[in-house]
Amino acid sequence: MVKRAAMAVAVLVSILLAAGCSGGGGSKNSASTTTFSADHPVNINYWVYFTDPELGVMKQVVAQFEKTHPGIHVTTRGGIDDTKILASITAGKSPDVAESSSSDYSGKYCSSGAWINLDPYLKQDNIPASTFPPAPRYYTQYKGNRCALPMLADAYGLYYNTAMFKKAGLTHPPRTMSELTQYAKRLTVRNSDGSLKVVGLDPVNGWYENAPAHWGPQFGAKWVDAQGNSIIAKSPGWKAFLKWQKNLVDWYGYNNLVKWQAAAGDEFSPSQAFERGKVAMNLDGEWRVSLIKKDGSKVQYATAPLPVADSMPQLYGAGYTSGSILGIPKTAKQKAAAWELVKYLATNTKAEALLSNGIANVPTTTASARSPLLHNDPRFAVFVRIFNNPNTATTPVSIIGAQNQNLFSTFNTAYQNGHASDLQGGLENVDKQINAALKQASAGGVP
Amino acid sequence: MSSVAGTASVPVPVERQRARRRAAWRRRGTVLAFMSPWIAGFLIFFGYPLVWSAYLSFTHYDLLNPPRWVGLANYRFLFHSDETFWPAVKNTLWFLAIAVPLQVLFAFGIAVMLQRARRGVGTFRTVFYLPALAPPVAATLAFVYLLNPATGPVNIFLSKLGIQGPLWFDSPSWAKPSLTLLAIWGVGNMMIIFLAAIVDVPQHLYEAAEIDGAGVWRRLFYVTLPSISPVLLFAVVIAVIDGLQYFTQAYVAATIAGGSAASTGTVATNLGYPENSTLFYPVLLYQQAFLNFNMGYASAIAMLLLFVSFAVVLAIVLNSKRFVHFQAGGR
């Protein structure tokens, strides 16, 4: 009896161990070959963030790639996020090509060597840096180590309700912040009890796409100095932004706005406030153009770059951008074939245009921005122009990912609702925290 | 074991001695076989991770490269630089100091009421117990909806009474009280335990107290409470332990009430929304370990949690004699 129990346990343990062992397979880097033949096709795995229906679009483009590269066969898997990519690299079971939905992770992938440096490949294939506008060029590297290429991006601009503009006698979109404020107040409608019915523009941090990162470029605000240290408190743009935001929030009354938001409808649902005409102007990304169509919203609208600080008219036309990135994990087994796919997805004008049309994001090469293949909607074209504007900015690439944005955002929220009143001191403290986090992450020697 | 050793000193035939030794080995084998899941489980999921956690807490580890030794840097950062650390500690302490006692109070109160009730005890018991069954994610979602500042029933009722309702989960000062309400709603388990203990209090104690002229309150304080104090202690220990690992409700409330600022192209999160008021200690740990992949630093956070929870549990158990009345042989 005892023996049987012991055996049962032994079997159990061995099953567990076996399950473990089978998972621990190592990765072999096969010698890179640059030519692929249809007779001996190479299989590569490609992981993407997208799920259906976007995944379907991606698979179509990948099928195009396979047609032009008969020696390479691609298995595409959707619904992958960064946790999964990191875990797969740790386990040595990574895909050959990975797509991360956010350039916030570039610093992590590049600094750690988790994704390989693509410079040798770019040189080998004579792909110049000018293929991409400055912002995506920046957010795909860390301290010169280019471990990623951009593929599709988001650009942020202003959506405005033309019917409401007409009613209020407004003819053109606001170009400066004071104009924006003025318009916002004019377009706001209150209920008889004082609560908000239609909001001109809701500037509350955290609502829909409102974030310091998305507004900052309009004020010429800077995150870091050349060494990568946080200099938020030293950048006058941030103070200008926070003051503008606070003034407008106070005009509505913070509590009024929060209550209005609670019934405003969710951002990615057909009940979204702009689509239902509950808000007259809204900061949003390029994807809203296709969402409005998809949701069948009757809203009459146009798009424009976001207004800029009154003192910086030269910035008008620029905005914020960030995007998804492609890379080759260091544990990829077919690096040469992987590079072919990365190159195709990131630099092939036709591929970029098809992806942009299907997924409704901005194409990331300068050439594809002018591609006749792009759907011709002037409201979408505004975002392509914003993306290609030389003054368009992105968030700093660092080894702490988006922690800097989170830390700043926390203070922003506290400042806008009056829980923190010392602006200078608060921002200095944000810098201190970000710099401490940077130092912590690089303790023991940065790789 | 000792009995085997004791009898071995008496001269016995070699045959029997050998048989005994065989029996002893067989017993050891039995114990080993029975204990094997525990031994494996302990080694794989407790002993090894504890040691490894302690080691990682002195390193920088991002899951991609081997851990890099950084000495005490993580702990220095924890105490001196990380401004989310103290809020997280305070939030958790707030929960232990306010939500836990309120939970115990309500559970006890309901149990006493149920014990006094003459009719419909079964129905009442079910009604008060039912919320405890609601899965935490579901219960939290329900409360975020109920306490929605604009369309939630609670604020709608308050406004009908002419009261301007607070922003609940959207307000840094009301988010924790909202979670406390949720915690009180789910005291069913504790309530059942108390009820069973109260019902088990010997009737003659009450009668004796009544003869001595003790009223309702005095009987409650001098008979009921002392009699059930071991159960009370147990409930407090469980509630404190649960409080130390409070995560799910805080996570769900923050991400749902915080809305979807984190949409495309950013990994910014709403954990702790609003203004870190729901950033409980385990949430901080989760954020550092699994969103920032700062595993070495998160291990330092975990180590501190280990010491604190160990100390708390030890303190409660060691001090229990002071305020717990153990019936002779009662346990």
Place this chain on the structure above:
Amino acid sequence: MSSAAIPVESEAIVRRKPPAAVRRKRFLVAVADHSLLIAGALIFIAPFIFIALTSLMTNQQALSSHLWPHPFQWSNYTEVFHKAPMWRYALNTMLYAGLGTLGLVVSSIPVAYALARLRWRGQNVAFVITLVAMMLPPQVTVIPVYVMWAKLGLVGSLWPLILPNWLGDAFSIFLLRQFFLTIPEEYLDAARVDGCGEFRILTTVVIRLSKPAIAAVALFSFLFCFNDFFGPLLYTIENPNHWTLSVGLAQFRTLYQVQWNLTMAATLIVMAPVIILFFLAQRAFVEGVTLTGVKG
């Protein structure tokens, strides 16, 4: 056991036959007690009612301050299943809860028995370690355990959730041990005299006598797995195919961008299995919970 005690109390009242004035006072007190109980019960039941009402509203209504659905939109409940793969979530939850509970019971019983009824050196140490393991927050060890599963390539599956249960669970071991201690020695001795080995004694005598405790442990384990969020969040979040109901529900609102009406319908759908289980096995629930308290 609590229900049995109530008649005893009323007997005591009847026996002493108090005077009329006292009886009247007692009646009034009882009325006050019951009013308080009814008020409390209404507050406790109200959330369920509002969840149910909201779950039947239209999208438009869910964004308004109306509390009564008009019209009743029953199709919300089918809509939830169209929006999210709820059956898939349910299946994953059942796999986790079912396989996890099975393993937990099978592996915890022998350990609890060895801790309760066998005599061996180190027994007390093992018991104390079990107690400590039971009380420490799981977050303390989660990082190395996560790294371990990641290195095995099993993150993104249900295995990191299920497998640990097959190596015993501290709380269940503790609970079973306490129960096994109450089994009279004579039963075990009788079996030993019959020449039974310890394994035989465990499978025949002990398990037969401990059915309520084992049922309670299984029930708790099932509920724990069903409700668990931290584990599935950690290990399955990157693979929606392996999401459990808890994770699916937490993501439901933001992922599918639905209004409160559908969210509350989904919430009620997730609550329903546990509540139905409760009404089917009410006795096991109450006895199980009581067991944890009394034996503690």
